[in-house]
Amino acid sequence: MMPVGEQRWEMLERIGAYAAGELEGEEAREVEQLIFERPDYRRLAESYARMLVMLTTLGNEPVEAPEAVINYAVRRAYVSAFMRSAEDFIGAIGRSYLNAFVYYLGLRRESYEGGT
Amino acid sequence: MSSAQGRASDQALAIRASRGDVEAFRQLVQEHSGLVYRVALRILGMNDAQDASQEVWVRVWRNIKNFRGDSAFSTWLYRITVNTCLSVRRKESRRSEKEYGGDEMPFLPEPPGGDADPEAAALSAERRVEIQAALGHVRAEHRAALVLRHMEGLSYAEIAQVLDVPDGTAKGWVSRGRAAMLVALVEEDNRRAEGTAG
Numbered sequence: 001m002m003p004v005g006e007q008r009w010e011m012l013e014r015i016g017a018y019a020a021g022e023l024e025g026e027e028a029r030e031v032e033q034l035i036f037e038r039p040d041y042r043r044l045a046e047s048y049a050r051m052l053v054m055l056t057t058l059g060n061e062p063v064e065a066p067e068a069v070i071n072y073a074v075r076r077a078y079v080s081a082f083m084r085s086a087e088d089f090i091g092a093i094g095r096s097y098l099n100a101f102v103y104y105l106g107l108r109r110e111s112y113e114g115g116t
Numbered sequence: 117m118s119s120a121q122g123r124a125s126d127q128a129l130a131i132r133a134s135r136g137d138v139e140a141f142r143q144l145v146q147e148h149s150g151l152v153y154r155v156a157l158r159i160l161g162m163n164d165a166q167d168a169s170q171e172v173w174v175r176v177w178r179n180i181k182n183f184r185g186d187s188a189f190s191t192w193l194y195r196i197t198v199n200t201c202l203s204v205r206r207k208e209s210r211r212s213e214k215e216y217g218g219d220e221m222p223f224l225p226e227p228p229g230g231d232a233d234p235e236a237a238a239l240s241a242e243r244r245v246e247i248q249a250a251l252g253h254v255r256a257e258h259r260a261a262l263v264l265r266h267m268e269g270l271s272y273a274e275i276a277q278v279l280d281v282p283d284g285t286a287k288g289w290v291s292r293g294r295a296a297m298l299v300a301l302v303e304e305d306n307r308r309a310e311g312t313a314g
Contacts, residue, residue, distance in 0.1 A: 012221070012298070013294070041221065047224035051294075059269065064149075
């Protein structure tokens with residue numbers, strides 16, 4: 001047998017689902033019947049309806065992010081992009097120097113102009 | 117701009133940003149910073165929302181190459197935002213849900229002014245504080261699901277995608293979050309009523 005607390009919690013969730021319009025068919029009719037018969041369930045359904053209006057209303061309010069968030073995000077991206085470019089640039093120079101050095105030492109027969 | 121056009125524009129900006137185009141990234145930040153901050157605010161509260169939003173955008177820039185365009189950019193962004201918020205609240209998520217131990221079913225009284233203007237009553241400063249405080253008593257995953265469903269208006273399929281869980285789990289989390297939220301809200305309301313009376 002289900003403990004009383006669990007039963008009550010299950011009913012709490014079922015009526016919540018009904019108030020949110022998420023029950024259909026037989027299940028919805030069962031809950032409607034319970035709400036009709038029991039004033040405490042009716043009050044619970046009304047409470048849910050009030051809470052859902054509050055959440056939706058608050059959710060529909062426009063919220064703007066602080067300028068600091070936008071500035072920080074963009075600044076970080078610029079710095080990161082600059083570092084990437086700098087890394088690529090330094091990497092390319094390093095590779096060129098290495099190629100030149102290898103060619104200078106005669107360790108590779110390739111022409112430095114790219115021919116063979 | 118229609119949602120399809122907006123989606124195509126976001127995809128194009130994301131592709132440019134993934135190639136290192138900071139200007140495209142800046143446009144994405146401008147366009148979606150409200151979404152990120154709003155969700156962080158609802159899940160974490162005022163104190164942590166700004167830091168979390170900044171962290172979200174750092175993660176977006178770092179991972180934008182992984183955005184494949186299989187889903188809308190906003191869904192991908194929701195996922196990073198919620199994951200960031202949940203990682204901030206990882207310790208808290210182990211906290212047990214607000215239990216309901218009362219003999220009677222919880223009851224949230226009608227706001228002063230009655231049904232004549234429910235929205236105005238719902239948006240009063242006191243109510244806002246109560247809602248935010250009550251959200252803080254809901255387990256982090258359930259809170260995220262509740263926020264996505266009832267404040268962001270996402271479908272269960274979208275919530276499941278954002279939270280990376282099966283549809284049934286998303287539905288269960290919303291349901292538990294909704295019940296826990298009501299219990300917490302009633303307690304907040306009772307506390308306020310006692311404070312006013314005392």
